[in-house]
Amino acid sequence: MRKININIHKKVNILYLVIYGGIILIIILVGILPYSLKISYQLKENDKLKYQIKEQKEWGPVYKTLTDAIEDSKSFVLPHPERIALPRLETQKFQADFRNAAKKSGIKIDSFTPDTNTSTSPSTSFLHNIVLKGELTDFRKMLIELGSIPCLDRIEEINIQQGTGSMEFKMKVWAAIK
Numbered sequence: 001m002r003k004i005n006i007n008i009h010k011k012v013n014i015l016y017l018v019i020y021g022g023i024i025l026i027i028i029l030v031g032i033l034p035y036s037l038k039i040s041y042q043l044k045e046n047d048k049l050k051y052q053i054k055e056q057k058e059w060g061p062v063y064k065t066l067t068d069a070i071e072d073s074k075s076f077v078l079p080h081p082e083r084i085a086l087p088r089l090e091t092q093k094f095q096a097d098f099r100n101a102a103k104k105s106g107i108k109i110d111s112f113t114p115d116t117n118t119s120t121s122p123s124t125s126f127l128h129n130i131v132l133k134g135e136l137t138d139f140r141k142m143l144i145e146l147g148s149i150p151c152l153d154r155i156e157e158i159n160i161q162q163g164t165g166s167m168e169f170k171m172k173v174w175a176a177i178k
Helices: 010-071 092-105 116-120 136-146
Strands: 108-114 125-134 152-162 167-176
Touching: 092 108, 092 125, 092 136, 116 125, 125 136, 125 152, 136 152, 136 167
Parallel strands: none
Antiparallel strands: 108 125, 125 167, 152 167
């Protein structure tokens, strides 16, 4: 066989390989790599959106329940009547209103003692010392009911103690009087 002798310079060959390799590297770094990174970023974003859609589908019924509860806002409105002062001779009306509020909420009244020193003074309030027994949830209901009593001036003190079987609530309540 004949020997084909091609006279190619090795230095030129290596130079061309380096130039072509550099061009290919530049094309990869400038053209292909940024698009690859952008695609991987978009895939991650798609996964996040899919997760958020799944969450919204799962929490949809809870959201519906909460919005329905907000629409029925009458159950969250606390009573707030205009405050009126009772005449001094009609202070028994406050006791009756307080007893009705306790009865509605399921609280038992142990003692209801008016402080006679405050009724004879020229003050515009009449102090009552009250001891109640019941559960904390019922006491909460009773406090809401007390908000509907127009002659209630203020609650000065509430003392709560755990008893055997139920809780004991001691209150100092002021009724507005003329």
